[in-house]
Amino acid sequence: xxxxxxxxxxxxxxxxxxxxxxxxxxxxxxxxxxxxxxxxxxxxxxxxxxxxxxxxxxxxxxxxxxxxxxxxxxxxxxxxxxxxxxxxxxxxxxxxxxxxxxxxxxxxxxxxxxxxxxxxxxxxxxxxxxxxxxxxxxxxxxxxxxxxxxxxxxxxxxxxxxxxxxxxxxxxxxxxxxxxxx
Amino acid sequence: xxxxxxxxxxxxxxxxxxxxxxxxxxxxxxxxxxxxxxxxxxxxxxxxxxxxxxxxxxxxxxxxxxxxxxxxxxxxxxxxxxxxxxxxxxxxxxxxxxxxxxxxxxxxxxxxxxxxxxxxxxxxxxxxxxxxxxxxxxxxxxxxxxxxxxxxxxxxxxxxxxxxxxxxxxxxxxxxxxxxxx
Numbered sequence: 001x002x003x004x005x006x007x008x009x010x011x012x013x014x015x016x017x018x019x020x021x022x023x024x025x026x027x028x029x030x031x032x033x034x035x036x037x038x039x040x041x042x043x044x045x046x047x048x049x050x051x052x053x054x055x056x057x058x059x060x061x062x063x064x065x066x067x068x069x070x071x072x073x074x075x076x077x078x079x080x081x082x083x084x085x086x087x088x089x090x091x092x093x094x095x096x097x098x099x100x101x102x103x104x105x106x107x108x109x110x111x112x113x114x115x116x117x118x119x120x121x122x123x124x125x126x127x128x129x130x131x132x133x134x135x136x137x138x139x140x141x142x143x144x145x146x147x148x149x150x151x152x153x154x155x156x157x158x159x160x161x162x163x164x165x166x167x168x169x170x171x172x173x174x175x176x177x178x179x180x181x182x
Numbered sequence: 183x184x185x186x187x188x189x190x191x192x193x194x195x196x197x198x199x200x201x202x203x204x205x206x207x208x209x210x211x212x213x214x215x216x217x218x219x220x221x222x223x224x225x226x227x228x229x230x231x232x233x234x235x236x237x238x239x240x241x242x243x244x245x246x247x248x249x250x251x252x253x254x255x256x257x258x259x260x261x262x263x264x265x266x267x268x269x270x271x272x273x274x275x276x277x278x279x280x281x282x283x284x285x286x287x288x289x290x291x292x293x294x295x296x297x298x299x300x301x302x303x304x305x306x307x308x309x310x311x312x313x314x315x316x317x318x319x320x321x322x323x324x325x326x327x328x329x330x331x332x333x334x335x336x337x338x339x340x341x342x343x344x345x346x347x348x349x350x351x352x353x354x355x356x357x358x359x360x361x362x363x364x
Binding site for chain 2: 064
């Protein structure tokens with residue numbers, strides 16, 4: 001039994017969508033009382049810190065409907081079916097940026113919003129990039145613009161708030177830490 | 183008009199809960215086609231990188247129902263009503279850890295899961311901590327255990343995957359970067 005485990009008394013399926021499902025659970029708390037938990041089920045996702053030969057990071061700008069604005073993020077996307085996360089990372093990198101890579105390695109995996117969602121992002125670092133002549137294209141409802149910037153510029157964009165996406169912060173900070181260790 | 187803006191054609195309110203709301207929107211894409219967006223509305227949250235006099239970070243372990251396991255995170259919680267984020271940070275720090283602080287400063291704000299949710303977390307750093315004799319207690323459905331560890335231990339826990347929460351990674355990496363600059 002996990003610490004402070006909450007026993008599920010009842011699960012109500014509220015919504016089943018293309019990307020997320022929503023459940024409301026009645027739970028028994030450690031003190032015997034009951035409460036409700038609102039839970040988003042997500043298939044999981046991948047994100048890629050892709051570093052070019054020039055030492056720039058590959059970013060994508062895309063419109064994010066929940067915030068009604070464009071955000072600058074590292075390439076990312078959800079897992080399709082039972083897709084292997086590394087395959088998904090390579091696929092998203094190609095679809096969103098037109099790059100393939102010779103080296104790809106898992107940095108870490110993290111939960112984005114554990115208070116209400118089970119989304120787990122697997123973060124990879126991709127190096128030895130090569131522009132493909134005929135890359136697979138992105139999802140037909142996805143419009144992205146490519147931006148390649150130096151580590152210094154990316155760090156400035158974090159400080160100024162121009163980059164304000166959690167997975168992108170984690171990736172850029174990781175890269176900063178790696179660079180400062182060298 | 184924002185780049186690649188998606189025009190809302192119709193909004194369907196699916197669920198309105200204690201913490202999150204769910205909408206499905208029909209949108210018009212930049213190419214004139216239509217698509218659906220599943221969107222979680224969240225009130226926003228705060229998180230606190232609290233550093234003790236001994237140079238340890240204050241973490242809390244709590245059960246996270248979406249993952250059915252306990253996670254180790256920095257103190258955090260959602261905004262209540264029109265609460266000022268800094269007041270919320272001080273409140274969550276007191277409720278979850280029993281600490282007050284003399285210094286608190288905003289580090290940055292970030293979106294946790296911009297693909298499907300509008301949750302914005304305001305991340306603060308709190309120093310000059312003081313244990314309160316009679317702290318306000320946590321929400322009655324919240325059970326947390328306090329853990330205080332060094333920067334080195336926290337970094338090890340990130341590498342090993344024992345810490346796997348996005349906001350906590352961002353906070354610890356920020357702390358590492360600040361320390362390495364000194």
